[in-house]
Amino acid sequence: MGETILELKRAKKAFPGVTALDGVDFRVERNEILGLVGENGAGKSTLMKILIGLQTVDEGEYFLRGERAALDGPSAAIRKGIGMVFQEGCMIPNLSVMDNLFLGNEDSFGRGPLMPVKAMAQAARGELEAVGLGRLNPKSTVGDISSAEKQMLEIARLLWLSRLYGVDNPILILDEPTTVLQESEVERLFSILGALKARASIVFISHRLEEVVQLSDRIVVLKDGRLMADLGRGQADVKAIERLMVGHELAVEHYRESMQTDCGSEVVLCVKELRLGGRFEDFSMDLHRGEIVSLVGLMGSGKEEVCRCLGGSEVPDSGSIAVHGKPARFASPKNAIDAGIGIVPIDRRNDGLATSLDVMSNINLLILDRMRSGPFLKPALEKASARRWVEECLIKTPSLQTSCSTLSGGNQQKVVIAKWLAAEAAILVLDHPTRGIDVGAKDEIYRRIRALAAAGLSIIIMCDTLEEDIGLSNRMIVMKDGRIVREIPCPKDAKPAPVAVIGYIV
Amino acid sequence: MDGLAAAASTAPRAATRPLASRLLSFASKGTRGQIVALAIVMLIFAIGTAGTSVSLKNLQTILSLAGIPMIICLAIHQVVVIGAMDLSTEGVISLAAVTSGFLIKNPFTAYDIGFWVIPVAILIGGSAGLVNGLINTKIRMPSFIATLGMWWVTQGLAVIIGKGNAVKMLDQRFQNIANGDVMGIPVTILIALGVFAILFVVQRRTRFGRYLYAIGGDETLARQAGIKVDRVKVIVFTITGCIYALASILLVARLASSNPRTGKDLMFPAMTAVAVGGVSLSGGVGGALNAVFGALIVTALNNGMVLMKVSPYLQNAVNGIVLIAAVAVTIDRKKIGIIK
Numbered sequence: 073m074g075e076t077i078l079e080l081k082r083a084k085k086a087f088p089g090v091t092a093l094d095g096v097d098f099r100v101e102r103n104e105i106l107g108l109v110g111e112n113g114a115g116k117s118t119l120m121k122i123l124i125g126l127q128t129v130d131e132g133e134y135f136l137r138g139e140r141a142a143l144d145g146p147s148a149a150i151r152k153g154i155g156m157v158f159q160e161g162c163m164i165p166n167l168s169v170m171d172n173l174f175l176g177n178e179d180s181f182g183r184g185p186l187m188p189v190k191a192m193a194q195a196a197r198g199e200l201e202a203v204g205l206g207r208l209n210p211k212s213t214v215g216d217i218s219s220a221e222k223q224m225l226e227i228a229r230l231l232w233l234s235r236l237y238g239v240d241n242p243i244l245i246l247d248e249p250t251t252v253l254q255e256s257e258v259e260r261l262f263s264i265l266g267a268l269k270a271r272a273s274i275v276f277i278s279h280r281l282e283e284v285v286q287l288s289d290r291i292v293v294l295k296d297g298r299l300m301a302d303l304g305r306g307q308a309d310v311k312a313i314e315r316l317m318v319g320h321e322l323a324v325e326h327y328r329e330s331m332q333t334d335c336g337s338e339v340v341l342c343v344k345e346l347r348l349g350g351r352f353e354d355f356s357m358d359l360h361r362g363e364i365v366s367l368v369g370l371m372g373s374g375k376e377e378v379c380r381c382l383g384g385s386e387v388p389d390s391g392s393i394a395v396h397g398k399p400a401r402f403a404s405p406k407n408a409i410d411a412g413i414g415i416v417p418i419d420r421r422n423d424g425l426a427t428s429l430d431v432m433s434n435i436n437l438l439i440l441d442r443m444r445s446g447p448f449l450k451p452a453l454e455k456a457s458a459r460r461w462v463e464e465c466l467i468k469t470p471s472l473q474t475s476c477s478t479l480s481g482g483n484q485q486k487v488v489i490a491k492w493l494a495a496e497a498a499i500l501v502l503d504h505p506t507r508g509i510d511v512g513a514k515d516e517i518y519r520r521i522r523a524l525a526a527a528g529l530s531i532i533i534m535c536d537t538l539e540e541d542i543g544l545s546n547r548m549i550v551m552k553d554g555r556i557v558r559e560i561p562c563p564k565d566a567k568p569a570p571v572a573v574i575g576y577i578v
Numbered sequence: 579m580d581g582l583a584a585a586a587s588t589a590p591r592a593a594t595r596p597l598a599s600r601l602l603s604f605a606s607k608g609t610r611g612q613i614v615a616l617a618i619v620m621l622i623f624a625i626g627t628a629g630t631s632v633s634l635k636n637l638q639t640i641l642s643l644a645g646i647p648m649i650i651c652l653a654i655h656q657v658v659v660i661g662a663m664d665l666s667t668e669g670v671i672s673l674a675a676v677t678s679g680f681l682i683k684n685p686f687t688a689y690d691i692g693f694w695v696i697p698v699a700i701l702i703g704g705s706a707g708l709v710n711g712l713i714n715t716k717i718r719m720p721s722f723i724a725t726l727g728m729w730w731v732t733q734g735l736a737v738i739i740g741k742g743n744a745v746k747m748l749d750q751r752f753q754n755i756a757n758g759d760v761m762g763i764p765v766t767i768l769i770a771l772g773v774f775a776i777l778f779v780v781q782r783r784t785r786f787g788r789y790l791y792a793i794g795g796d797e798t799l800a801r802q803a804g805i806k807v808d809r810v811k812v813i814v815f816t817i818t819g820c821i822y823a824l825a826s827i828l829l830v831a832r833l834a835s836s837n838p839r840t841g842k843d844l845m846f847p848a849m850t851a852v853a854v855g856g857v858s859l860s861g862g863v864g865g866a867l868n869a870v871f872g873a874l875i876v877t878a879l880n881n882g883m884v885l886m887k888v889s890p891y892l893q894n895a896v897n898g899i900v901l902i903a904a905v906a907v908t909i910d911r912k913k914i915g916i917i918k
Binding site: 147166189 | 783785788795796800863
């Protein structure tokens with residue numbers, strides 16, 4: 073075992089309603105490539121944020137090179153020799169490659185009033201060479217170079233800075249570096265990372281388990297904020313890691329499965345061969361009355377874009393969408409609303425609600441036409457409608473005139489749903505409905521979703537965890553790289569095990 | 579990583595190319611569209627006026643007219659580069675003008691400090707700019723609001739100090755400068771080019787210049803790179819205020835008179851020129867050279883229309899159309915997409 077240069081001991085971090093890290097022991101050794109895997113919500117991003125000083129642990133200790141680390145942000149982290157490479161690179165788009173490389177540290181090339189541009193370009197070429205970008209002109213604008221080049225440029229910057237600050241063996245954290253790369257670029261990245269290992273440690277985070285197994289010297293698996301396994305090279309294959317990622321147990325009555333109703337036979341929504349260039353293609357599905365269908369896939373699988381097309385906020389290149397058997401135009405959100413499709417977005421505060429307006433105005437937002445008498449709105453009608461939906465949806469609000477910004481997350485969500493119910497939407501798209509909501513409130517949401525389905529609404533859902541997807545839905549549609557790879561029925565007494573499903577996803 | 583070869587191949591060649599070609603590529607960097615636009619404007623009016631507009635005399639007139647607007651344009655464009663806005667232009671210029679008017683030999687006061695008025699005016703303009711910057715960064719007020727407020731304040735102060743009078747300037751030396759020329763080239767344009775040269779070198783070759791673009795491109799990342807963003811912004815607003823004061827002195831000298839309306843109707847034309855010149859209003863794109871070309875295009879356009887006896891009201895309308903058309907045609911909107 074190599075020398076440990078980074079160590080996190082019993083790290084705990086909690087956010088309102090969620091325990092992101094629950095006593096994690098994590099270490100990075102000198103000159104190693106460490107693979108870090110886990111489902112969405114397993115705690116990977118919180119862990120990374122702690123490592124680069126964007127967040128601090130609630131409990132536990134963080135040691136860097138044997139010293140207790142107190143980092144107050146990414147730039148402090150870089151000074152201590154640990155930095156993160158973001159997917160798209162974190163570069164200023166209108167500046168040149170070399171300007172970005174040396175930004176903020178131009179003084180190291182001399183303190184004269186004029187910068188020694190030639191010497192800097194020369195130095196930049198050397199740095200680029202070291203990460204395989206020898207052919208990139210240091211003067212090209214960063215906005216014009218490819219994602220792969222941006223990533224490598226960021227690595228070059230971290231390496232240069234670590235030399236500038238005199239830190240030995242810097243730690244580079246790469247977050248999903250391969251998702252934005254072509255296949256040949258992935259190979260290049262891996263060969264460069266292999267070479268870099270001689271003078272740096274690399275934390276490699278990826279959903280692509282084959283790549284993790286291929287590249288990593290050691291693999292750490294996170295699940296629900298806990299460290300599930302710490303495996304040496306060759307100790308685990310993809311299947312074993314998948315099993316560790318999802319765990320075994322699935323609580324029987326976790327998602328109100330007993331309330332699950334069978335769907336009707338009537339097809340409410342019929343999507344045929346929908347395609348959005350570069351995002352997804354050949355997407356077809358039928359949604360029945362009272363059915364809950366969950367769209368499952370990683371970030372970049374195309375499921376988010378499908379939902380945006382259904383909501384009319386993105387226009388597909390080809391394909392058709394029919395609602396209640398009638399082909400509908402989906403060129404704007406207005407079309408989707410008219411067709412009876414309601415979107416309950418993940419960011420309720422910013423996208424779902426006019427938070428500066430009161431509860432009543434939000435509920436009636438889509439049906440103001442029905443609240444009129446002549447050209448004027450009739451307050452009595454508005455109040456009656458709002459009161460009805462506040463009662464039906466059990467919205468806890470001091471009054472109808474309360475501003476939505478003061479409501480809790482759960483109640484804000486209920487207002488969004490009430491808005492769609494008032495507008496008589498027949499289809500709801502629920503984008504991560506339990507995100508940021510605490511455990512008790514989650515159960516209430518599960519019951520509400522069941523009740524909506526039982527009342528005949530059809531629901532497309534995207535969940536935080538695979539268990540939630542399986543537990544809530546009548547049927548799952550698994551997407552990967554823009555295509556449907558599998559449809560999996562989830563009847564209430566024969567739910568598939570997550571282990572059996574995850575293989576299709578990653 | 580295709581296309582890399584093409585990008586890389588331009589680098590080593592630069593050193594061996596002939597001077598003329600290097601100069602050409604240097605001048606056209608980011609201003610190609612503006613050079614074409616200027617050529618088209620000149621060509622249209624050359625035809626329209628049967629050559630009068632490109633006579634040596636008229637070219638001198640254009641340069642003489644362009645000088646002061648160019649200076650104001652150079653002042654504003656820097657604020658635009660960092661992604662901010664400055665609406666205080668006219669007020670600051672009026673305030674500096676009125677104050678200067680009473681300090682140069684005049685019929686109202688006994689003061690006559692001669693050329694010492696220049697540092698005094700610059701102090702006034704710089705202070706206004708400094709306050710703009712401090713309100714923007716320390717009180718965290720959008721620059722739009724901060725400078726709009728400063729416009730009201732300075733405009734008001736100018737009226738209070740000047741009591742609404744037009745003050746004649748009796749120092750002939752100032753007039754000689756503002757209306758003079760060196761070998762046929764108007765002095766005002768030489769001063770403008772001097773300001774340009776300084777800003778150009780600062781933008782292309784100094785850390786400070788690089789930081790302007792970093793802030794305009796992505797302020798958060800600039801901060802993360804350790805740049806003292808607030809300090810840079812305050813300095814930019816201050817320099818801009820100083821340049822306003824310079825323009826103000828030249829205006830007073832040219833008109834041989836100062837009054838609280840000296841700065842009136844200067845900001846929108848300057849802002850138009852900044853945009854026509856190709857400085858992106860979302861920040862980070864375009865520089866001093868763009869400001870220079872913007873001022874030249876707008877001046878040549880208006881001069882041509884005067885020669886062709888276009889009605890002044892129609893001239894305004896044409897300016898508006900040119901502004902929108904120029905921004906639509908000449909700015910690479912693909913690049914704007916990635917700026918903000």
